[in-house]
Amino acid sequence: MLFSPALDSICVQETGPICITDMLVLVQDSTHWLQIEPLTSTVQGVKMFRHRTPKGSYECTVSGLRWLCERDVILKYHFRNWEPYSQLLKDMQYTQGGPLLDITMELGELEEVHLPHCVCLGTNPSLRNEMKILHVEEHGVSLEEVHEVTRFHAKILHPKFSPFSLILSLLSWDVDVHCELMLYLTVKRETLISRLYLFPWNPGQIQAVDQQEKSQGSSRILISRPEQSFKLNSSFRLNIPCSTAINPPRIHFIQRDTTPSFFKAIVKMTGVDIEMELFSDDERTVWKEIVSRDE
Numbered sequence: 001m002l003f004s005p006a007l008d009s010i011c012v013q014e015t016g017p018i019c020i021t022d023m024l025v026l027v028q029d030s031t032h033w034l035q036i037e038p039l040t041s042t043v044q045g046v047k048m049f050r051h052r053t054p055k056g057s058y059e060c061t062v063s064g065l066r067w068l069c070e071r072d073v074i075l076k077y078h079f080r081n082w083e084p085y086s087q088l089l090k091d092m093q094y095t096q097g098g099p100l101l102d103i104t105m106e107l108g109e110l111e112e113v114h115l116p117h118c119v120c121l122g123t124n125p126s127l128r129n130e131m132k133i134l135h136v137e138e139h140g141v142s143l144e145e146v147h148e149v150t151r152f153h154a155k156i157l158h159p160k161f162s163p164f165s166l167i168l169s170l171l172s173w174d175v176d177v178h179c180e181l182m183l184y185l186t187v188k189r190e191t192l193i194s195r196l197y198l199f200p201w202n203p204g205q206i207q208a209v210d211q212q213e214k215s216q217g218s219s220r221i222l223i224s225r226p227e228q229s230f231k232l233n234s235s236f237r238l239n240i241p242c243s244t245a246i247n248p249p250r251i252h253f254i255q256r257d258t259t260p261s262f263f264k265a266i267v268k269m270t271g272v273d274i275e276m277e278l279f280s281d282d283e284r285t286v287w288k289e290i291v292s293r294d295e
Helices: 020-024 083-092 125-130 203-215
Strands: 010-012 033-036 039-043 046-053 056-060 066-069 073-080 094-096 100-107 112-116 131-137 140-144 153-157 164-169 179-188 191-200 219-221 235-239 243-247 250-252 262-268 274-279 285-291
Touching: 046 056, 066 073, 073 203, 083 094, 083 131, 112 164, 125 131, 125 164, 131 153, 179 203, 179 285, 191 203, 191 274, 203 219
Parallel strands: 033 056
Antiparallel strands: 010 033, 039 046, 046 073, 056 066, 066 112, 073 100, 094 164, 100 164, 112 153, 131 140, 131 164, 179 191, 179 219, 191 262, 235 250, 235 274, 243 262, 274 285
16 A cells, blocks of 8 residues: 655755754755655554655655755655664764664665764864764675765765665764754642753654654743854753752753653742743853743
8 A cells, every 4th residue: 555745845955953063064955855644554663754756856744854856756764763773882982973774665766865973073074083883784784885964964875785874983073963852741739850861963862753652741841042053062050940859950952763861940839920031051041941830
């Protein structure tokens, strides 16, 4: 049975987390990408995404995955967990640069695929030279050179599919990456419990966090992202003046294989807006938000 993508589509040039330093990137992607919603299904507890597209250039609104095809194609994919490969990456002196995607072609071939990544190139464009594509194969892994890197994507020509992702050499410790902040609230009696997740941008982890929180009955509150990228291995402190407790005191901004780190705060429901402020290692304010009491 064949499925068609949703008709609600828009044409874009660049998408991804907003970051001021990215404006310094020299290589821009001039292709116009048609954004499309995937059809979703769940197979043995795994959420699957499926697209059918005619000739053109497309971007999945869920994963940020882009592809270019010369004729009709059908592709499906799902996010894979990095945990089985974490030790291997350490041994190879690499770290994650984006989501691990398992893509299968049901019809046709792709001329190009553009994998989403979280690396901020605006602060260090030479990081392009430290990027590779990791292919997870039946009897091990292999590395592939990246054809081109733009602000949010790594381009591969005539891809051969296996679970794969962009990875970054650990020889480059001075790495800034785009971040994701996700806020969830739960009400218990007269107490508000907030969980603020902070992690390198990864649509696979965004999906995992959202599924986990919704299964617990939590409500997501849409909040702004920091305007700048964050340095890997740095730490952050959260302040909420009206909270009675915040744990942990600090979060280390690192790539994690499973559920990302979060601040858990206990807030008394006093009927006032909730002010949140995030501080870096040197106590600079890097993000502020006011959550309305009406949320």
